[in-house]
Structure formats: structure tokens, C-alpha cells
Amino acid sequence: MSQDRDVIVIGAGAAGLMCAYNAGYRGRDVLVLDNAKKAGRKVLISGGGRCNFTNNNIDTKAFICNNSHFVKSALSRFTAWDFIDLIERHGVAFHERDHGQLFCDDSAKDIVDMLHTECEWAGVKIQLRTDILSIDKDAEGLFHLTTNQGDYRCKSLVVATGGLSMPKLGATPYGYKVAQQFGLDIVETKAGLVPFTLHKEDKEKYAELSGISLPVRITTADGTSFQEALLFTHRGLSGPSVLQVSSYWNPGEAISIDLLPDASILTILQSLTESHPNQALKTALSQVLPKRLVAIFYQDELLPDCSLKQLMHKDLAAIEIQIHQWQVKPNGTEGYRTAEVTLGGVDTDALSSKTMEAKSVSGLYFIGEVVDVSGWLGGYNFQWAWSSGWSAGQFV
Numbered sequence: 001m002s003q004d005r006d007v008i009v010i011g012a013g014a015a016g017l018m019c020a021y022n023a024g025y026r027g028r029d030v031l032v033l034d035n036a037k038k039a040g041r042k043v044l045i046s047g048g049g050r051c052n053f054t055n056n057n058i059d060t061k062a063f064i065c066n067n068s069h070f071v072k073s074a075l076s077r078f079t080a081w082d083f084i085d086l087i088e089r090h091g092v093a094f095h096e097r098d099h100g101q102l103f104c105d106d107s108a109k110d111i112v113d114m115l116h117t118e119c120e121w122a123g124v125k126i127q128l129r130t131d132i133l134s135i136d137k138d139a140e141g142l143f144h145l146t147t148n149q150g151d152y153r154c155k156s157l158v159v160a161t162g163g164l165s166m167p168k169l170g171a172t173p174y175g176y177k178v179a180q181q182f183g184l185d186i187v188e189t190k191a192g193l194v195p196f197t198l199h200k201e202d203k204e205k206y207a208e209l210s211g212i213s214l215p216v217r218i219t220t221a222d223g224t225s226f227q228e229a230l231l232f233t234h235r236g237l238s239g240p241s242v243l244q245v246s247s248y249w250n251p252g253e254a255i256s257i258d259l260l261p262d263a264s265i266l267t268i269l270q271s272l273t274e275s276h277p278n279q280a281l282k283t284a285l286s287q288v289l290p291k292r293l294v295a296i297f298y299q300d301e302l303l304p305d306c307s308l309k310q311l312m313h314k315d316l317a318a319i320e321i322q323i324h325q326w327q328v329k330p331n332g333t334e335g336y337r338t339a340e341v342t343l344g345g346v347d348t349d350a351l352s353s354k355t356m357e358a359k360s361v362s363g364l365y366f367i368g369e370v371v372d373v374s375g376w377l378g379g380y381n382f383q384w385a386w387s388s389g390w391s392a393g394q395f396v
């Protein structure tokens with residue numbers, strides 16, 4: 001015997017819980033199903049345990065999607081200020097970091113607790129450890145779900161199963177399978193906001209810089225650039241600037257790294273040449289860049305081994321390129337194992353940007369990361385989860 005519900009949400013993550021309680025407040029009888037042991041696991045580990053839950057500068061340009069207009073409706077109907085208002089009502093303390101990023105003062109658990117409280121107030125039931133075995137739609141438009149915990153029927157089915165990143169936290173491709181079952185297209189998925197790996201020779205060479213972090217500007221082949229920190233790791237390159245550009249990088253392409261984004265190496269050298277003409281170029285460069293990185297450039301004979309006063313025009317041109325446009329060709333990325341998001345997903349052309357409902361399947365909704373929408377690092381991905389979840393919650 002099936003249990004009847006108005007709404008079933010698959011996925012008790014950021015988007016699913018947001019949608020569920022909003023639908024609950026509209027008087028809908030809502031059940032959330034999740035195969036995990038705990039709700040909101042990604043929220044709990046996000047932002048180093050402090051959840052970067054949104055950003056003060058939410059802008060549609062910070063979202064990657066095949067249809068750049070798709071995100072506008074949801075983001076303008078449930079904004080960062082609406083989420084801030086919500087957490088303030090729950091007394092969650094937060095602070096702003098660089099680039100408008102907002103984090104909890106204490107713990108990401110505050111956000112999960114808040115979502116649980118709202119679900120409870122709205123009468124939403126959350127059922128964990130539930131494997132969905134099949135989904136069918138009958139002639140009357142009802143969805144039938146068979147699960148390891150019983151069978152269910154609902155009028156509205158919301159898929160909020162997230163992306164593929166961090167499979168050890170329970171990420172599955174299930175949402176894409178549901179989309180395909182109902183004839184929706186999937187934009188090819190790949191890991192985003194992810195560290196780069198290096199070819200063997202580069203990996204060995206730069207491994208000794210592991211732990212060094214410096215401010216840089218990185219530009220991809222399509223001209224996208226981010227100015228944030230670069231971190232050398234024993235596996236390759238990481239840090240916010242790398243994670244950001246990884247979402248715009250294609251295999252085989254080189255990235256261009258400006259190692260002194262706020263200064264001109266030529267101006268620095270000109271002034272040092274006047275004050276210390278006999279100083280070795282290597283010594284001069286080591287004053288403005290990590291000494292070990294400069295040593296590697298010398299090891300590779302990329303810079304002239306001379307004093308400042310001996311520098312010729314051609315040397316200066318080569319130095320400028322090496323410091324301001326250092327070319328690095330990543331071998332690949334660390335993939336879904338460490339990625340923060342999944343690029344691609346359910347094709348937005350198949351969804352209403354206002355309600356998140358599938359245009360061709362009434363009653364079927366997709367929200368959050370399972371949709372072909374990915375944000376920059378900095379709270380944008382959670383804002384998409386809140387906004388798309390809230391939007392669907394008004395219509396299911």
C-alpha cells in the first residue's frame with residue numbers, strides 16, 4: 001500500500017530542505033527522502049566547517065550555465081539578503097571575509113540546525129537511509145516511488161540530489177538518471193572548483209614548493225581571469241585562484257600566471273638597477289617572489305644569470321613574460337574526489353527558470369547543483385541552492 005504525499009523531495013541537502021519547508025508553509029504535505037545517514041552533509045563540511053553560505057556581491061556573471069539568463073529569475077526572487085534575513089531571525093552569527101564572502105562565526109551546523117527547525121515548523125518529514133528503487137508516472141499524473149522503506153505516491157516530485165563531487169559524502173548520479181528517464185537532456189558533467197594536477201616532470205619540480213602560497217592573477221585560454229591566492233601542493237596547484245579558473249579550463253590548455261599582479265617587474269628592476277646596479281638579477285627577483293620558485297626558474301634556464309646593470313632589452317622582455325605571463329600546462333584536475341562542484345547537469349532549456357519545473361513533465365522539478373548551474377567559489381553555489389529551492393517551493 002502506497003503512502004500519499006503532496007510533494008516528495010529527493011535529497012535532504014541545501015536546495016532540497018529549502019524547497020521542502022517553503023512548500024510545507026504553503027500547506028503542502030512534504031516528505032524528504034535521502035539515502036544518507038544525515039541531512040545536509042555537504043553543508044556541514046563546507047567552508048572549512050563554517051559554511052560560506054552566500055556572498056554580498058551575488059551577480060549572474062558568477063554562474064556558469066549553458067543559458068546565462070536562466071539563473072536571473074530565481075536569484076532575484078530569493079536573494080542573498082533574503083537568506084541573511086533568515087539566518088538573522090535564527091540568531092546565527094556570521095562575518096564577511098574577502099570578496100564579500102559570508103561565513104558562520106561558529107559552525108556550519110548552525111545552518112543545518114536552522115533548516116531542520118524550519119522543516120519541523122513547516123511540518124516536513126525527513127526520512128533518511130532511503131534508497132529509491134524506481135520512479136514512474138501514471139496516467140493521472142501521480143509519481144509512484146518504490147524504495148527500500150516502502151512505496152509512495154506524490155503529485156509533485158522534486159529532484160535535489162546535488163552533483164557528483166565528493167562521492168565519499170554520498171554524491172550519486174541519480175538525479176541525472178531521473179532526468180534522462182523522463183526525456184530531459186543532460187549537459188556533460190565535469191569537476192569544477194578543483195585543484196590542478198601537473199605532468200610528472202613539473203609535479204616533481206614544483207613539489208618542493210609545497211605549502212607556498214602567493215597572490216597571483218591566473219588567466220585561462222578563453223581570457224577568464226581571477227586574482228586570488230595560488231597554493232603549491234605536493235600534488236599540483238591549488239588555492240582560490242586555481243579553483244576558480246579550473247571551472248573555465250579545458251584539457252590540453254595552458255594557464256597564464258601573473259606572479260606580481262599588483263606591480264610591474266620592469267619598474268621594480270629599473271629602480272633596483274639605479275640603487276644596486278651590481279646586484280644579481282636572481283637576488284633582486286628573490287626579494288619580490290618566493291626564493292625557491294626563482295631558483296626553479298634558474299634551474300630551467302628561463303632567466304639570465306647576470307647583474308642588474310648587465311640586463312639587455314631582450315632580457316627585460318623575457319623577464320616580463322616569465323613573471324607576468326608564466327605559462328603552465330596542467331595535466332588535469334583532481335576530479336570529483338576533491339572538487340567543490342559539478343559543472344553541467346540537467347539542461348536548463350528543459351526547465352522553467354521561474355518554477356524549476358520540467359517543461360515537458362508537469363509536476364517534476366530539479367533544483368540545486370543537479371541543474372546545469374555552477375557558481376564561483378565564494379558562497380555562490382549555496383545561494384543557487386537556496387534560490388532555486390525557494391523558487392520551486394512556491395509552486396510544488
Ligand SMILES: Cc1cc2nc3c(=O)[nH]c(=O)nc-3n(C[C@H](O)[C@H](O)[C@H](O)COP(=O)(O)OP(=O)(O)OC[C@H]3O[C@@H](n4cnc5c(N)ncnc54)[C@H](O)[C@@H]3O)c2cc1C
Nearest residue numbers: 011013014015035046047052161162174368369379381382
Ligand atoms: C568540500 C566542499 C565545500 C564546499 N563549500 C562551499 C561553500 O563554502 N560555499 C558554497 O556556496 N558552496 C560550497 N560547496 C558547494 C555546495 O556544497 C553545493 O553546491 C551544495 O551543497 C549543493 O546543494 P544541493 O542541495 O544541490 O546538493 P547537496 O547539498 O549535495 O545535497 C544533495 C543531497 O542528495 C542526496 N542524494 C544524492 N543521491 C541520492 C539518491 N540516489 N537518493 C537519495 N538521496 C540522494 C545526498 O545524500 C544529499 O543529501 C562545497 C562543496 C564541497 C564538496
